[in-house]
Amino acid sequence: MxxxxxxxxxxxxxxxxxxxxxxxxxxxxxxxxxGECFGLLGPNGAGKTxxxxxxxxxxVPDGGEIELxxxxxxxxxxxxxxxxxxxxxxxxxxDRLKVSEVIRLFHSFYPSGRSVEEVLEVVELGEKRxxxxxKLSGGQRQRLAIACALVGDPDILFLDEPTTGxxxxxxxxLWGVVAAFKRRGGTVVLTTHYMEEAERLCDRxxxxxxxxxxxxxxxxxxxxxxxxxxxxxxxLGDGAAPPSEAxxxxxxxxxxxxxxxxxxxxxxxxxxxxxxGLLAELQRGGVELTALVTHxxxxxxxxxxxxxxxxxxx
Amino acid sequence: xxxxxxxxxxxxxRFREQLRQPEVLFWVFAFPLLxxxxxxxxFRNRPPEVVHVAVEAGPGxxxxxxxxxxxxxxxxxxxxxxxxxxxxxxxGVALVVVAGDPVVYRYDxxxxxxxxxxxxxxxxxxxxxxxHDARAVADQKVMEKGSRYIDFLIPGLLGLNxxxxxxxxxxxxxxxxxxxxxxxxxxxxxxxxxxYLASFIAARLVLLGPEVALLLGFGMLAFGVPxxxxxxxxxxxxxxxxxxxxxxxxxxxxxxxxxxxxxxLMNLIMMPMWILSGVFFSSxxxxxxxxxxxxxxxxxxxxxxxxxxxxxxxxxxAVAVPVVLVAAWGAVSFAVALKIFRWL
Numbered sequence: 001m002x003x004x005x006x007x008x009x010x011x012x013x014x015x016x017x018x019x020x021x022x023x024x025x026x027x028x029x030x031x032x033x034x035g036e037c038f039g040l041l042g043p044n045g046a047g048k049t050x051x052x053x054x055x056x057x058x059x060v061p062d063g064g065e066i067e068l069x070x071x072x073x074x075x076x077x078x079x080x081x082x083x084x085x086x087x088x089x090x091x092x093x094x095d096r097l098k099v100s101e102v103i104r105l106f107h108s109f110y111p112s113g114r115s116v117e118e119v120l121e122v123v124e125l126g127e128k129r130x131x132x133x134x135k136l137s138g139g140q141r142q143r144l145a146i147a148c149a150l151v152g153d154p155d156i157l158f159l160d161e162p163t164t165g166x167x168x169x170x171x172x173x174l175w176g177v178v179a180a181f182k183r184r185g186g187t188v189v190l191t192t193h194y195m196e197e198a199e200r201l202c203d204r205x206x207x208x209x210x211x212x213x214x215x216x217x218x219x220x221x222x223x224x225x226x227x228x229x230x231x232x233x234x235x236l237g238d239g240a241a242p243p244s245e246a247x248x249x250x251x252x253x254x255x256x257x258x259x260x261x262x263x264x265x266x267x268x269x270x271x272x273x274x275x276x277g278l279l280a281e282l283q284r285g286g287v288e289l290t291a292l293v294t295h296x297x298x299x300x301x302x303x304x305x306x307x308x309x310x311x312x313x314x
Numbered sequence: 315x316x317x318x319x320x321x322x323x324x325x326x327x328r329f330r331e332q333l334r335q336p337e338v339l340f341w342v343f344a345f346p347l348l349x350x351x352x353x354x355x356x357f358r359n360r361p362p363e364v365v366h367v368a369v370e371a372g373p374g375x376x377x378x379x380x381x382x383x384x385x386x387x388x389x390x391x392x393x394x395x396x397x398x399x400x401x402x403x404x405x406g407v408a409l410v411v412v413a414g415d416p417v418v419y420r421y422d423x424x425x426x427x428x429x430x431x432x433x434x435x436x437x438x439x440x441x442x443x444x445x446h447d448a449r450a451v452a453d454q455k456v457m458e459k460g461s462r463y464i465d466f467l468i469p470g471l472l473g474l475n476x477x478x479x480x481x482x483x484x485x486x487x488x489x490x491x492x493x494x495x496x497x498x499x500x501x502x503x504x505x506x507x508x509x510y511l512a513s514f515i516a517a518r519l520v521l522l523g524p525e526v527a528l529l530l531g532f533g534m535l536a537f538g539v540p541x542x543x544x545x546x547x548x549x550x551x552x553x554x555x556x557x558x559x560x561x562x563x564x565x566x567x568x569x570x571x572x573x574x575x576x577x578x579l580m581n582l583i584m585m586p587m588w589i590l591s592g593v594f595f596s597s598x599x600x601x602x603x604x605x606x607x608x609x610x611x612x613x614x615x616x617x618x619x620x621x622x623x624x625x626x627x628x629x630x631x632a633v634a635v636p637v638v639l640v641a642a643w644g645a646v647s648f649a650v651a652l653k654i655f656r657w658l
Contacts, residue, residue, distance in 0.1 A: 086503070109504045
């Protein structure tokens with residue numbers, strides 16, 4: 001007996017792109033399986049958009065190879081375009097066209113596809129079908145952009161920061177649309193700098209920084225690679241001498257210590273042992289706690305531990 | 315047929331967008347009509363006017379004024395010297411008469427209305443004092459349609475409008491789509507580039523009919539501008555003109571990333587033609603050395619062809635030279651624009 005590995009939906013090797021003296025993508029290897037949702041997670045300027053636009057055939061790479069659905073841009077451009085759905089970062093569709101008119105326009109480019117009605121239903125814009133694009137909210141516009149990407153019934157859907165700037169409700173609505181596409185067997189590539197989005201939506205995530213992949217795996221694997229499940233953050237009052245980082249690292253269950261001004265961050269594997277130990281240590285030194293928070297480790301913590309920086313500067 | 319669907323949908327979108335923007339409708343349809351009305355009124359052919367002159371106060375002034383006012387074509391008023399001088403300077407009177415021996419006419423000989431006033435006033439004064447004509451003469455007055463200012467103006471405005479709507483219609487829309495990344499989004503779909511460009515041309519041709527009919531119809535009905543050419547010939551010249559400026563508009567927009575940049579470029583191209591190409595006044599007024607340059611401008615050629623066809627009923631063959639020149643401008647513009655176009 002042998003298992004048949006499904007052919008990758010996307011494969012790229014040693015992908016490179018530089019703009020003048022800035023290296024946007026510095027040798028990227030990726031493989032996206034058919035039917036999975038693949039996330040590119042990273043801060044602004046990590047090279048996420050350049051990467052997806054090279055995959056979408058909108059930016060010509062300086063070097064490297066791209067293969068989508070077993071085809072290449074140079075030889076099969078039109079066939080590929082008919083099988084990809086794309087939502088760019090911040091496209092402003094025509095202001096004074098109605099929602100249904102915009103979708104019908106995009107529908108006309110594809111030899112087959114899903115009906116305008118069906119797509120309106122999927123993105124929950126049925127009630128807005130006759131509204132002008134300029135009257136839509138940010139979330140509705142983003143769903144219209146995705147409707148235009150879905151109307152050709154693509155095999156691969158590219159979403160570049162689909163929820164940036166949206167309120168939580170719109171974000172959840174959009175995640176629902178992506179999940180529904182995946183249930184139909186579609187492959188999704190999305191970029192985001194929201195770790196929550198990557199954790200909720202993606203089967204696998206590539207963490208990017210400075211044009212390179214610095215970590216790759218399922219969200220669970222990536223978080224597990226921290227060697228700890230929980231994060232303890234605390235801050236100290238002025239006065240007595242704070243504990244040394246070595247002393248904190250020696251506390252039971254602590255796997256990593258990080259200090260950012262008055263704030264400390266401990267990555268711990270056993271919360272129930274680490275917290276009492278920490279409190280006892282602080283009491284011995286007569287130092288007062290001004291804040292204490294614990295949370296499950298996230299991709300944000302992973303990024304922080306890999307780069308020493310936050311995903312978003314807020 | 316499925317093959318035509320993208321072009322049909324793109325053209326429809328383009329058309330809907332234009333019709334849903336009141337400002338576009340104003341510039342395409344209302345603006346040329348307003349211009350025609352305003353200029354038609356300002357430069358209408360009027361019956362010969364009465365000449366206004368001042369008689370400088372002094373001995374004999376009152377009797378000279380009375381003699382002049384006896385003539386129908388002169389209105390004379392006695393005024394203090396300073397007042398009379400001011401009137402002459404500001405154009406309130408065309409001539410100042412100083413009574414005495416000899417009678418002095420004070421006027422600016424470079425102003426045609428002052429020279430006219432000098433002739434009319436002297437004639438009135440001499441007649442009132444008893445001069446007789448040496449030979450009997452008779453006047454025969456003609457006013458022919460086709461040679462008035464408004465007749466000159468309407469074909470010029472048509473050419474101007476074809477230039478404006480062609481350039482803005484292409485230029486603005488292309489750069490706007492590029493700026494919004496709408497063009498990039500369309501490039502990510504299986505849409506063909508040729509379909510995208512063809513939709514602009516198709517939408518332009520659809521709007522062209524009402525645009526031309528409105529201006530020419532208005533000129534004919536409101537001002538009695540003659541339409542002597544064949545409608546087919548006019549249509550051919552108009553379509554070639556519209557395509558020429560659509561090509562120039564596309565060329566202007568081929569690289570620009572911002573509306574400001576394309577607006578600046580377009581004004582740079584259109585402003586000289588507004589003035590030089592014989593829209594509001596004949597381009598023959600410019601010095602001879604400039605004529606070769608002026609004649610080669612696309613709007614000059616288009617206006618010449620339109621005037622010849624509309625006012626003189628010229629055949630297509632008779633305007634072949636300007637029409638071919640216009641077509642050549644269009645063809646070269648399109649070719650260069652496609653070569654350097656920034657799609658992404």
